[in-house]
Every structure is written in C-alpha cells, then in structure tokens.
Amino acid sequence: QQQVKQSPQSLIVQKGGISIINCAYENTAFDYFPWYQQFPGKGPALLIAIRPDVSEKKEGRFTISFNKSAKQFSLHIMDSQPGDSATYFCAASRMGSARQLTFGSGTQLTVLP
C-alpha cells in the first residue's frame, strides 16, 4: 500500500512539445504529492507539489493534475526545453510526524533541441 508507481521510465520529447509523466498510488492516506527534478550528480530538488483538495496546480510551464478517485496524478511540462532534461520523481506522503515520502521509480526525460 506504500507504493507509488511511475511511468514511463524514460521519455524523449522534441523542444516545444509537452512532456507528461504519470504516477499512481494505493494508499488513500497520502495527503501530499510533490514532484522532484534531479540533474545528474545533484540531489533532487522540489519542483511542484499538490494537496488532494485541488485537482490542478500550475507553476509556470509545470502543471500537476490530480485525480483523487483514480488515485493518479501527473506532471505536465509545457513547451519543453532542453534544459528540462533531467530525471523526475513523483512522491507521496501520509500523515505522521516524520512526513516520510514514498518515491516513484523516476522518469528520465530527454528534450531534443
């Protein structure tokens, strides 16, 4: 019940295109859904996050869509740029003092120039 399943494992998109990464979770107690961006040799950095009381959150070119009934959420990167090439991780956490995040397996995004 703690799993977060992420797809696809890798994604190649042309510059200017839309990148879409999907995640599904099982534990209905999860109440926080962040996305992290990781460049090679660096630690992951928080990109955008959503709570289950909203269905969509947008920050610049990045949008999270959240479907509570389906227990799915996705990251959309509009007008993808070569600088967006990185590994993206979805995650989810549940109530608790340690706020432990359960991470998806990651998606390696390559944006071709």
Added chain:
Amino acid sequence: SQTIHQWPATLVQPVGSPLSLECTVEGTSNPNLYWYRQAAGRGLQLLFYSVGIGQISSEVPQNLSASRPQDRQFILSSKKLLLSDSGFYLCAWSATGANYGYTFGSGTRLTVV
C-alpha cells in the same frame, strides 16, 4: 534561510573499510532528517530517518547504521563496506508541521572497490 550540507562529494573506499558520511542542516531546529541511497539509474531508497536526537528508524536491514548526535547533524556509518554499498547517498531534511517539503543535500558518490 535553511541550508543543508553534505560531505564529502565523492569517496572511493576499499571493501572492508569503514565509512562515515556527515550531513548538517542550518537555519532550522528539530528537523526530520533522512538518508537515502540511489543506485545508478535507479530510484531513491530510504535508508534511515530521524525525528529527534538519538531517534533513528531503519527502513532497510543492511550493512549501514545512522546516528544523530546533535539536533541538526546526521551521520551515516559502516564498520565494513561491501561492494554493494556503492551508490549515491543523499541526506534530506524536512520541517515538522505544515511544511511538507523535503530538501536534499548535494549527495555523496560512494564507490567501493
């Protein structure tokens, strides 16, 4: 502002040697602290987390141990490294309460030879 420091950035150690990786957080108090490992091209595996001084929870039985001797200091150790301990080790912190986000350090690339 809060910052997280992790060192060393890279480390090459022989099999059977000890290990000590250190992580410190500045600008906050009583953070939740985490150690993650990331194998090459793989996802993030939670190794240990701590909600307070001397409080360590282990997620995965292994050749590693963690300690939190001070509020903002988290140490990952091993008495005898194995080849399988190679990987990218990441420290992270989060605040208790309403701030759910994790902030990761820059990571330590450990190669056991």
